[in-house]
Amino acid sequence: MPAQADPEPVTLLLVLEDTETLSSLSDIGxxxxxxxxxxxxxQDALAILELEPVDMVLCDALTPGLDGHEVLELIQERWPDCIRLLMTDVSSGLEEALRAIDEGHVYGFIPKPWHEERLRLLLRRSRExxxxxxxxxxREMALLEQNQDLIALNAALEQRxxxxxxxLKQTAEMLDKTYDELLHMHVTTARVIGDLLHHRLPRHLQTNEQVYALVTAFCETHALDHTLQQDLQLAAALYNIGKLTWDDHLLATPSEQLSANERTAYQHYPVSGENxxxxxxQLKRAAKFVRxxxxxxxxxxxxxRLEGSDIPYGSRLLGLAVDFIExxxxMVLPREVPRPQALALLRKFAGRIYDPELCHDFVKLCxxxxxxxQTSGKAVISLETSQVKPGMILAQDIYSASGMLLLHEGKRLDQHLMDKLKNFEEIEGRNYTVLVYRP
Structure with a gap:
């Protein structure tokens, strides 16, 4: 068994003037x-307390200089952990001694004349x-050390x-970046695959780029969910993939001029594309939009034959973009429909063919x-005739209400043309929206 440490020594300071009593009490202590x-x-007692640690003080009530009560009160203020004992005359100082005990200045007292056994008992109790x-x-020191250790441990844990x-944040950012790059690669791959069909079509029948631009712009303008945007871009690049097995005649024939057998093949291409x-x-959601x-x-x-909101949102948007371009x-009617008339047809069939709210937002965007x-990286801005300035270049044809071509795309505007356009507005009682290339 390990040896136990010796208990700390207990120091008793006797503050007495009577040398005989001092000697007796010293022997007992x-x-x-x-x-x-x-x-x-x-004064001697205070000087000793200043120099070395004292655990217990036994002071005579009749101490020279200051009485015992005053000495113990002063010790309580300066050395509160020191146990204070008072020796007082039982006939004259008992009441004051009891009051001192009640007030906490004194732990216990020895009455005069003092009794040895009672003194020993008081010393033992004081020592206990x-x-x-x-x-x-x-225990408090141990708890304080433990608290300090816990604080240090918590600080270390917080740092860790x-x-x-x-x-984790850096890893998540890297994963997000990798995922975005992967999705971008999927979209790019999808557009490359979509271009395979373009090689079988004349340039004027290649639609994927414009459908892709419309879908992307709509997603960005309306802050659609990033995943939805990616899936829509994939669908816009691949919606025609079901036509890869068609012959050239079927590819080049407007859908309204197809025979019954050809129409059956035509109506199957969304399912074929999904398959x-x-x-x-990674393309399952985009495939659903295509279907x-x-x-x-x-x-x-x-x-x-889905109806209303049962049609996936992405499919509704993709259908609008495809019809508008085709x-x-x-590719729908046996004639090319000018852009303004195509927009008018979208508005006309809102609520029958198209989601009315979505159609309104789509036409507004267009x-x-x-x-x-947008061609060759050039952006287009929409202006009223009063905002048009000489030198601007038209980005689309302008038609009258009767369908007559007024100005064609690519025309550089001058003041004479702008005045003629304003005259048509007065005659027809309507305002034109002029699309010009951004300078």
């Missing part, structure tokens, strides 16, 4: 295992009390947690920003 110091006056105090102090969070794309898990982009708001579309390219007319 040493017999009780105490280290005994002597002081004959209050002192041991309890020391034990509590040791912060470092881990930073690492081609479903093999790649349903020929559905109609009133339920008369194909392949599944109308202008002569009128105000015309993302489908």
């Amino acid at each position: 040493e017999q009780e295992g105490l280290r005994v110091l002597h002081a004959e006056s209050a 009390h002192l041991g309890t105090q020391r034990e509590w102090m040791q 947690i912060e470092a881990t969070q930073q690492e 081609h794309l479903m093999a790649m898990p 349903h982009h020929r559905e109609r708001w009133n339920g008369n579309g194909f392949p599944d 109308l202008q390219r002569g 009128v105000e920003k015309a993302p489908d007319l």
Whole structure:
């Protein structure tokens, strides 16, 4: 067994003027295992307390200089952990001693004439009390050290947690970047695949680039979910993939001029496109948009005759973009529909073929920003005739209300042309929206 540490020595300071009593009390204190110091006056006692630690003070009430009560009160203020004992005459100082005990200045008192056994008992009780105090102090010190250790540990943990969070954040950012790059690669690959069909079509029947531009611009303008935007871009690049097996005649024939057999093949291309794309898990959502982009708001579309909001949102938007471009390219009707008339047809069939709210927003985008007319990196702006300035170049044809071509795309405007346009506005009672290339 390991040896136990010796208990800390207990020092008793006797403050007495009577040398005989001082000697007797000193002997008793040493017999009780105490280290005994002597002081004959209050000044001597305070000087000793200044120089070395004292655990217990036994002071005569009649101490020279200051009385015992005053000495113990002063010790309480300056050395509150020191146990204070008072020796007083029982006939004259008992009431004051009891009051001092009540007020906490004094732990206990010895009446005069003093009795040895009672003194020994008081010293033992005081020593036990002192041991309890020391034990509590040791526990408090241990708790304080533990708290300090816990504080240091918490600080270290917080630093580790912060470092881990930073690492996770960096990892998440890297994963997000990698994921975005992967999606971008998918979109790019999809556009390359979509271009395979273009090589079989004349230039004026190649629609994917403009459909892609319209869908992308709509997503950005309306702050659509990033994942939805990616899926729509994939669908815009690949919506025609189901036509890869068609012959050249079928590809070049407007849908309204197809025979019954040809129409059956035509109506199957969204399903065929979905089937081609479903093999790649990353394209499943885009494949769903492709399958349903020929559905109609009133339920008369194909392949599944979905109606209203049952049609996926992405399919509704894709269908608007496809119809808008294919109308202008002569792929729906046996003639090319000018851009303003194509927009008018979209408005006309809102609520029957198209989602009315979505159609309104789509037409508004086409009128105000015309993302489908951006060529060679040039942007287009929408202006009223009063805002047009000489030297601007038209980005689209302008037609009268009767359908007569007034100004064609690419025309550089001058003051004479602008005055003629304003005269037409007065005659027809309507304002034109003029799309010009941004300077």
